[in-house]
Amino acid sequence: MLSVVLAVVVLAAGIAFVWVIMRLDSASEQIERQQNRITEQDRRLEEQRDLIERKEEFGAAVSGLLDAVDPLVGLPYDSLVPWDRVETIVDDAWAHRWDAAGLRRDANEIAALTASLTYETEAARSRVATNTSSSPWEAALDRLGAGWVSTTFADIAADCGADALACVASTDPFEVRVASSTRADPKMTDWIRTGVAYHEYAHVLQFTNPRATNLALTAFDGDSETMADCYALTFLDGWSLEHEVPVDDLSYWEVSVGYGYSCDQAQKQVIRDWVSGLGVAKRSLGG
Helix, strand or coil, X not given: CHHHHHHHHHHHHHHHHHHHHHHHHHHXXXXXXXXXXXXXHHHHHHHHHHHHHHHHHHHHHHHHHHHHHXXXXXXXXXXXXXHHHHHHHHHHHHHCCCXXXXXXXXXXXXXXXXXXXXXXXXXXXXXXXXXXXCCHHHHHXXXXXCCCCEEEEECCHHHHCCCCCEEEECCEEEEEEEEHXXXXXXXXXXXXXXXXXXXXXXXXXXXXXXXXXXXXXXXXXXXXXHHHHHHHHHHCCCCCCEEEEECCCCCEEEEEXXXXXXXXXXXXXXXXXXXXXXXXCCCCCCC
């Protein structure tokens, strides 16, 4: 009888042990599930914090860009600020509003544009304060371009044409390349150099304001050179395309510059209207 009682007690104890083990396993599983939920919640919170930081970073980058644009407002170079690219990045940032890595890339790209604008602004301020060549070319272009236009003397025949005195390339519209020979050419005067500098500056304006220029060109049958001549004739008082340069007391050179056509008053008004309509302006972003 005793053995039966002991057996029952042992069996009960075994059942109790198994029950405790099962409860412990169940509790462990529940604890593990809870820990996993907490870990997942922590991960999501971290992602949300990172996303908020990236959004703030992008907003600060855009604000920095607009601050960099402030000193450029009004300058007659519409393409100076790459608004189309900026607006594309802003659109990308909206598409990346739940993508922290994408927002960081967008912010970095805006920051790179800001750095480039800041560098160019500082270079222009430095350039306008000096005339490194002491030439009428550079003096005129610094005055017209407010430091944004650089002057480079070089052998330009291969790129600009054998007879070219100077030229501007669309790929580098803020650089006026001047033939080195013009510095000592006896048929050149400072007045002629100044007038040709005005012509070349018109090309700077043409290349940096393509939309406005395309409209103005219709008054010149699409001829950008005639339009550039008209710019000089409009804004440089006393300028002409024909010059007499004395050789001595008895002789002189007849020097023709430009493209042989002096624009009329209606075309000069087109030039004035064209220039008055140019200028960097701020834009609303993300609207």
